[in-house]
Amino acid sequence: MAASVRGTPLAALTRASTHPRARHSAGHRGASSARISRAAPPGADAAATQKAAHVAEITARRDEMVAGCVSCTMPDEGDRGDFLADVALGGRSVEAKGEGSSLRVLVVGAETGKLAKSLMDRGASHVLVIDHSQAMLDRAAELFDPPSTVGNVPCVRFLRTDVSDVKPYEGPFDAVVFNDSLASEHDPADALRRASLLLQPGSTLVISQRLDDVDHTPALPSMDVAAMIADLPLEAAGSAAEGKAMEREGWLAAGASSASAARTEDCCGGSCWTFEVPPLYAMRDAVEMRAKVVSGFGRGSKQMGTPTANMDPTVLAPQLERMRRGVYFGFARLPDDPDNDSWSKCVINVGQRPTFADGDGVTIEVHVMRLMGRDFYGETMECVALGYLRPEMRFKGLRELVGRIMTDIGLARNALDAESMRGAVDGKNSWSAD
Known part of the structure; x- marks a missing residue:
């Protein structure tokens, strides 16, 4: 976001106050208009109050725009x-x-x-x-x-x-x-x-x-x-x-x-x-990852009904350099487990959990869209990210977050049915039923 937008007097944000003819027709209030601070708020309540004040003034300006000479x-x-x-x-x-x-x-x-x-x-x-x-x-x-x-x-x-x-x-x-x-x-x-x-x-x-x-x-x-x-x-x-x-x-x-x-x-x-x-939310280049599964926060299955495997980020620095913090999708497997060595659809979250804000550092959380039947801490996971859905975002609470996660899973599942997606890993190994 441009710094030039933040901290700008709201009187400069509408044509009703900047256009000379609008000043005559819409009652320009001039340089005395109050500034609305857009600095990062200390908390959610402050942010809501700040936004409400901004919206109120913008509303007044837009009311003026349509009340006068609209041309x-x-x-x-x-x-x-x-x-x-x-x-x-x-x-x-x-x-x-x-x-x-x-x-x-x-x-x-x-x-x-x-x-x-x-x-x-x-x-x-x-x-x-x-x-x-x-x-x-x-x-x-x-x-x-x-x-x-x-x-x-x-x-x-x-x-x-x-x-x-x-x-x-x-x-x-x-x-x-x-x-x-x-x-x-x-x-x-x-x-x-x-x-x-x-x-x-x-x-x-x-x-x-x-x-x-x-x-x-x-x-x-x-x-x-x-x-x-x-x-x-x-x-x-x-x-x-x-x-x-x-x-x-x-x-x-x-x-x-x-x-x-x-x-x-x-x-x-x-x-x-x-x-x-982009069609199918596809990325131009796939990102291939291979790392051990490490312990996470345990929220995926306990609080959200979407169990995840955390890949060790310390060995994936080159891949993380290419990946924005956000939600991806692709295919994952456990290559050393004969029961789970087939490629399965997955959603991948790369980020810092802004909705919870309970830890430092980047995590790579993989939700595999089929039941693997057990924990697999310490085992090697391979993952291929093929599409990008959205950036990491802070949601208002767990309910909104879970709703968005379900949407992400649905979008990923549909996109991964395409032959072009399956072709990215087809031939490397067999497919699992998902």
């Missing part, structure tokens, strides 16, 4: 809406997907609804528009008929919420568009992480950012997009088919390369970054 505060909205809809859908439509299918898009930042309309006109079946400002949502909704109470009828819906609070059942989405809104989020990097969890393989994520009409600088603070996407399962549109890059020289360099390739100029001179989730 001043949100210039070229129609042209930008058409451009972003074309980028987000990339020629896809629900008609092309076939009968009974859907094409769902999440729009973060309502404005006056023109982007949502462009998406529907170009073939989206369902668009969910979220914003902090109810006034802005109400204004955008004026372009549409009320949504049907039947869930599968194509429609546009409007919801006042934060992107981090969008429920998984609302998706998965075929595209997410940050409509000139990401830089004004309380934590842009976290907003991007949460949005990536709502996508599926082949989906598109678009980040747009206007330029100020006066001096042609970003209307919102500049963002270090490369740093924010480095540990997400995203690649520049057009190169995602090759898989997530994990260059040995470092993930930040890989992220910078991907962000540079993803950035284009929109129809009005602003910036637009377009990323895609």
Whole structure:
């Protein structure tokens, strides 16, 4: 996340306060606007209070934007809406997907609804528009008929919420568009992480950012997009088919390369970054690991119902240099055990357990998706990581964490059924029933 976003006066975070015409029409409060501190909070309560204060001020600013001259505060909205809809859908439509299918898009930042309309006109079946400002949502909704109470009828819906609070059942989405809104989020990097969890393989994520009409600088603070996407399962549109890059020289360099390739100029001179989730969440290069199984914390089976084997990280330093802290999947086996020497599907967590925060150092926890029937401390495990699902994240509690783990296992299980995944280890050994 860019340092330039944190600590920025919120008066600088919306066009209602930066554009000279907006100052006249929306009642600019000037330099006296209070700063909202974005330093790391000492605890969860402080973080919640800080975020609530930020959201309250952003809401007020966005209310002002839509109350005044909208062509001043949100210039070229129609042209930008058409451009972003074309980028987000990339020629896809629900008609092309076939009968009974859907094409769902999440729009973060309502404005006056023109982007949502462009998406529907170009073939989206369902668009969910979220914003902090109810006034802005109400204004955008004026372009549409009320949504049907039947869930599968194509429609546009409007919801006042934060992107981090969008429920998984609302998706998965075929595209997410940050409509000139990401830089004004309380934590842009976290907003991007949460949005990536709502996508599926082949989906598109678009980040747009206007330029100020006066001096042609970003209307919102500049963002270090490369740093924010480095540990997400995203690649520049057009190169995602090759898989997530994990260059040995470092993930930040890989992220910078991907962000540079993803950035284009929109129809009005602003910036637009377009990323895609690689097919099957695949990585460009597999990571092979071989190590002894060591003792862990015992939470996998006792608290979460997902028993794990901890591979000794001290002998896997070269592999860890290539692996971001996060959740991977692939195949694992015990090569010295005739009963368990066949490759089995697995999920791999590489990280420091941020939800529990009860230990130092990196662990490599492997959940094998079949019952092995016994403990195997001290034995050798081989593991091949083929896909990358998400970065390591702190969840609100055990229940949310377990829910996400179950989702990770389901996504991994489906991806590993593909012949391309099995082919990565096929021939090395036989397959187990899983």
